[in-house]
Amino acid sequence: xxxxxxxxxxxxxxxxxxxxxxxxxxxxxxxxxxxxxxxxxxxxxxxxxxxxxxxxxxxxxxxxxxxxxxxxxxxxxxxxxxxxxxxxxxxxxxxxxxxxxxxxxxxxxxxxxxxxxxxxxxxxxxxxxx
Numbered sequence: 001x002x003x004x005x006x007x008x009x010x011x012x013x014x015x016x017x018x019x020x021x022x023x024x025x026x027x028x029x030x031x032x033x034x035x036x037x038x039x040x041x042x043x044x045x046x047x048x049x050x051x052x053x054x055x056x057x058x059x060x061x062x063x064x065x066x067x068x069x070x071x072x073x074x075x076x077x078x079x080x081x082x083x084x085x086x087x088x089x090x091x092x093x094x095x096x097x098x099x100x101x102x103x104x105x106x107x108x109x110x111x112x113x114x115x116x117x118x119x120x121x122x123x124x125x126x127x128x129x130x
Contacts, residue, residue, distance in 0.1 A: 048090055064088060067096050
C-alpha cells in the first residue's frame with residue numbers, strides 16, 4: 001500500500017508540466033539584443049526560474065500575463081543590475097497558456113508557457129480475500 005501511495009505521489013508531482021516556447025519574438029530582429037533571457041522549470045515543482053543578462057544600463061520590465069492578456073505579475077530590473085534571477089510560483093494558476101514579456105524600451109522578448117495537468121496513467125487494483 002505504501003508503494004502505491006509513493007507511486008501516486010510521484011505521478012501527481014510529475015503530472016503537471018510546462019512547455020516553454022524557445023523562440024523569441026523580438027520587435028526588430030535586425031538589431032543586436034541588449035539583454036538575453038533563459039527559463040527553466042525547477043525539478044519536481046511548479047516554479048519557473050527566469051534568468052536575465054543585460055549588456056546596457058537601462059531598466060527592464062518582466063510581465064507575466066494570462067491567455068486573456070491580464071497582467072498577473074510585474075517585476076522591474078534596475079539599471080545597475082547586470083543579471084537577474086527570479087522564481088515564479090505557478091502552482092496556484094489554472095491550466096492554460098501564459099506569457100512572460102521582457103521589455104526594455106522598444107526591445108521585447110516574449111516567452112510562452114503552457115501549464116498542463118495530466119492524469120496519472122497507473123492503474124491500481126486490489127484483491128480482497130474474505
